[in-house]
Amino acid sequence: MKLEVAKIKRARVYKYGIVAGNSILGKFKTIEKAQQELKENASFYEYWAGSVSVSVDNSAKFTVIL
Numbered sequence: 001m002k003l004e005v006a007k008i009k010r011a012r013v014y015k016y017g018i019v020a021g022n023s024i025l026g027k028f029k030t031i032e033k034a035q036q037e038l039k040e041n042a043s044f045y046e047y048w049a050g051s052v053s054v055s056v057d058n059s060a061k062f063t064v065i066l
Contacts, residue, residue, distance in 0.1 A: 001021055001049040001050060001054060002021075003019070003020055003049055005017070005031060005038060006019045008024060010027070015027045015028060016029070016033070018034055018038050020048070020049035020058070022057055022058050023053075025045055025048055025049065
């Protein structure tokens with residue numbers, strides 16, 4: 001899963017976050033702090049991005065009716 005720093009909106013407040021698809025792995029007040037954190041702890045975020053919880057969060061949702 002590709003990691004990136006993106007601008008996110010939560011409760012009328014814009015912040016920056018490290019994201020993997022739809023999953024927000026970390027939130028920061030400035031883009032510089034987010035980029036620095038991703039640079040310093042890239043292996044941790046890459047491991048987290050490959051986890052089952054992130055995969056489920058980014059998978060297509062569907063309903064099965066029996």
